Amino acid sequence: MQREEIVAMDESNNTPSDQQITGNGGHLLEVSDLHVEFRTSGGVVKAVNGVNYILDEGETLAILGESGSGKSVGVEAVMGIVESPPGFVTAGSVKFRGTELRGMEEDQLCKIRGHNIAMIFQEAQATLDPGFTVGHQISEMLRLHRGLSKEEATKKSVELMDRVQIPFAVERANDYPHQFSGGMCQRVMIAMALALDPDVLIADEPTTALDVTIQAQVMQLLSELQTETGMGIILITHDMSVIADVADRVVVMYAGRVVETGSIHQIFDQPAHPYTVGLMNCVPRLDRKEDNLNIIPGSPPNPINLPAGCAFHPRCSLARERCLSETPVSAEVGPYHQSACHFFEEVLVGH
Amino acid sequence: MTIFIIRRILQAAVVTLITLSVVFVVGRVVGDPVRIVIGIEAEETRVQEVRDQLGLNDPLTVQYWRFMTGALRGEMGTSFWTRTPTMPMVLERLPATIYLGVVTALLAFPLAILLGATAALKPHSWADRLINVTALGGVSIVEFWLALMLILVVAVQLGWFKTSGYGGVEYVVLPALTLAYKPIGRISQMARSAIIDELRKPYIKAARAKGLSEKQVVFTHALKNAAIPIITTTGDEVATILNGAMVVETVFGWPGVGLLTINALSRRDLPLVEATVFVVTGMIIMTNMLLDVAYTYLNPRIRFQ
Numbered sequence A: 001m002q003r004e005e006i007v008a009m010d011e012s013n014n015t016p017s018d019q020q021i022t023g024n025g026g027h028l029l030e031v032s033d034l035h036v037e038f039r040t041s042g043g044v045v046k047a048v049n050g051v052n053y054i055l056d057e058g059e060t061l062a063i064l065g066e067s068g069s070g071k072s073v074g075v076e077a078v079m080g081i082v083e084s085p086p087g088f089v090t091a092g093s094v095k096f097r098g099t100e101l102r103g104m105e106e107d108q109l110c111k112i113r114g115h116n117i118a119m120i121f122q123e124a125q126a127t128l129d130p131g132f133t134v135g136h137q138i139s140e141m142l143r144l145h146r147g148l149s150k151e152e153a154t155k156k157s158v159e160l161m162d163r164v165q166i167p168f169a170v171e172r173a174n175d176y177p178h179q180f181s182g183g184m185c186q187r188v189m190i191a192m193a194l195a196l197d198p199d200v201l202i203a204d205e206p207t208t209a210l211d212v213t214i215q216a217q218v219m220q221l222l223s224e225l226q227t228e229t230g231m232g233i234i235l236i237t238h239d240m241s242v243i244a245d246v247a248d249r250v251v252v253m254y255a256g257r258v259v260e261t262g263s264i265h266q267i268f269d270q271p272a273h274p275y276t277v278g279l280m281n282c283v284p285r286l287d288r289k290e291d292n293l294n295i296i297p298g299s300p301p302n303p304i305n306l307p308a309g310c311a312f313h314p315r316c317s318l319a320r321e322r323c324l325s326e327t328p329v330s331a332e333v334g335p336y337h338q339s340a341c342h343f344f345e346e347v348l349v350g351h
Numbered sequence B: 001m002t003i004f005i006i007r008r009i010l011q012a013a014v015v016t017l018i019t020l021s022v023v024f025v026v027g028r029v030v031g032d033p034v035r036i037v038i039g040i041e042a043e044e045t046r047v048q049e050v051r052d053q054l055g056l057n058d059p060l061t062v063q064y065w066r067f068m069t070g071a072l073r074g075e076m077g078t079s080f081w082t083r084t085p086t087m088p089m090v091l092e093r094l095p096a097t098i099y100l101g102v103v104t105a106l107l108a109f110p111l112a113i114l115l116g117a118t119a120a121l122k123p124h125s126w127a128d129r130l131i132n133v134t135a136l137g138g139v140s141i142v143e144f145w146l147a148l149m150l151i152l153v154v155a156v157q158l159g160w161f162k163t164s165g166y167g168g169v170e171y172v173v174l175p176a177l178t179l180a181y182k183p184i185g186r187i188s189q190m191a192r193s194a195i196i197d198e199l200r201k202p203y204i205k206a207a208r209a210k211g212l213s214e215k216q217v218v219f220t221h222a223l224k225n226a227a228i229p230i231i232t233t234t235g236d237e238v239a240t241i242l243n244g245a246m247v248v249e250t251v252f253g254w255p256g257v258g259l260l261t262i263n264a265l266s267r268r269d270l271p272l273v274e275a276t277v278f279v280v281t282g283m284i285i286m287t288n289m290l291l292d293v294a295y296t297y298l299n300p301r302i303r304f305q
Helices: A002-012 A016-021 A069-078 A106-112 A134-146 A150-163 A182-194 A214-231 A240-246 A264-270 A274-282 A323-327 A344-350 B002-030 B035-036 B045-056 B060-072 B086-121 B127-139 B143-157 B169-199 B202-209 B214-252 B256-264 B270-298
Strands: A029-040 A041-055 A060-064 A086-097 A117-120 A201-206 A231-235 A249-256 A257-263 A333-334 A338-339
Touching: A029 A069, A029 A274, A041 A060, A041 A086, A041 A249, A041 A333, A060 A069, A060 A086, A060 B169, A069 A086, A069 A117, A069 A231, A069 B202, A069 B214, A117 A182, A117 B202, A134 A150, A134 A182, A150 A182, A214 A240, A231 A240, A240 A264, A240 A274, A240 A323, A249 A264, A249 A274, A257 A333, A257 B127, A274 A344, A333 A344, B002 B060, B035 B045, B086 B127, B086 B169, B086 B214, B086 B270, B127 B169, B143 B169, B143 B214, B169 B214, B202 B214, B202 B270, B214 B256, B214 B270, B256 B270
Parallel strands: A041 A257, A060 A231, A060 A249, A117 A201, A201 A231
Antiparallel strands: A029 A041, A029 A086, A249 A257, A257 A338, A333 A338
C-alpha cells in the first residue's frame, strides 16, 4: 500500500521544468559550438573550443580523448557546474529536449540537474560527502526533487541500493562512504544518479579508478539500467575496450575540439582522422605480432597556447602547409560520420 | 563510541595531573614561596618559622603527596592574604567569568563562521577583503587598548553601555565585545580557508550535479566537513577568551576569576594564584574534551577507528 503511494507520488509530482521540457521535440540533448575557458594567472586556458554533439534516447554516446582534451570540462559545462571563476562558458548552446539550458535561471537549472540530467564521476569515493551516510546522500535527491518525507526517501533509497546490487542494502544505507570499496561507492553514485529516473546520465570515466573485474560489473549494470529506463548515456572515457563494448556512437576529442564523430563501427573500421587512427593503433593486439607499442609521437598541446591551424599538426604524420594555418572544419565522411581533417580521404585510404 | 569518550576522559585526567605537577614544581621547587610572602630581606629565623608553618620543611615527596591529594579533594591551600581556603574564593568568582565567557562565545563563534563563510563564497571580492582586514585587526589588536577605546566611545561618548561593573546587558556587552574580537579574527580566517578547501573537493561538484542550490551545497555539505578544523581553532580560542578575561575583567571591573588572578598576583598570594590556574586549566581541558566528542559526530572516520 505504502509503495503504491510512493509510485503515485512519483507520477503526480512532476516539476514544472519537466512539463515545459517534454514535448518540445528535437534531440534529447544537443550541444553546439560549446566554448569553455579558464582564466588563470598563467593565461587563458582554452579547454573546450567549439564542441558539437547530439544524444538521443536509449543511446550511448562515448566521448573519447586523452587527459586534458576537454572531455570532462565539456560535460561539466552541459551540467552548468563548471567552477566559476576561473571557468567560463563563453559561447555555445546546450539544448535539452529543445530547451536551451545556457542562460537559464540557476533555480530552474537546479530542478533539471540530478532530475533530468544526472552525472556520475571518476573517483566515486571522493565524490561522496564523507560526513553523511550513503543512505542520507541518496535520500537527499528524493527529498530535494520529489519532496518525499524522510521515511519515504529512506525506504526508496534502500530500494535503489538493492537495484544497483549493493548487498545488505538496509544495513549498509547507514554506513559512511569510507566503509565502502571503490566499486561499491560507484554503485552508490549510480543509485543516487538514477534515483529520479533521469533522461540523460553523464558518466565521467566511471570505471577508470576501478579494477578490471569491477569495471566490467559496473558497465554491465549501467547497460542493464539503460535497457530498463531508456535513458541516454554520455560516457566519457579513454578506454577503447569500454567503448567497443557499450557505445553506439563515438565523439573523439583533441585539444578541446571534436576531431571525429561517427558510429562505433565507423570509428573502429574506417577512422577518418589521423588522431583516431593513432588511438586505435595504441591498443595492443594479440592477433598481430608487434615488437613495440604504437604510440602517438609528442604530447598534447598546451591549452594556453594552442598551435595555429589544426591543433594536432605537430604530432601528425600527414601534416603539411595547409594544416599549419587553416583550422579544419568538420566534413561529412559518410552518413553521421564527420572528420575535422583536411585530408580525411587520405586517412581513409591509408587505413 | 563510549570507549572513545572514556579514553578522552582518561586523557583529560592525565593532562590535569601533569598541570598540577607543573604548578607544584614551579611554586615549591623552583621558587621560594616564603621569600615571596615575607620579602627577600626577612631574617633567617623568621623565614624558618614560616617554612615550618607552611610545611615547607617536609620532604618534597610528602609535600607533593599532600598537594596532589588536596587538589583532588578540591583544596588548593589557604590564601596568604585572607587566611581562608582558596578554592571557595575562586569558585565564587567562577560564575561571573563563565557568564562573560558564554556571552563572548555566543557573540564570537556564529559571527566568525558567518563572516568566514561569506568570505569563502566569493574569494577576492570586496566583501572578502573587508572581512579579511577586520579579521586581521582582531588577530593583532591589543585587548586593553580596545577595551579603553570602547569605553571612551561607546560608553562615555554615546552612553549606550556602562563603563564598568557587573550586571545585565548594559554591563556585559562591552567586555564581551572586547574579548570576542580576537577569536572572531582567528576563527573567521580559519573558517574561510577551511570552506574554500572543502569547496574544491570532488564531492562538492557531485553535490552541485545533484541539483542542490549553492546555499545547500555550502551550508549542509561544505560547512559540515569544514567544521572539523574550525572546531580545533575554536577550542584554542576558548583558552584565548579565558586568558583575555584577566585583562578585560580588570579594565571593566568585572568580578570574575581573571580579576581575582590579577589581584592575587599583585599581592603575591601564591596559593590563590595556583587555585585560579587550576580552575582555569580545568575549564580549558573540559571544553577541549567536549569539542573532541563533537568531532566524532562531525567526522565519522574518527568515530569508527
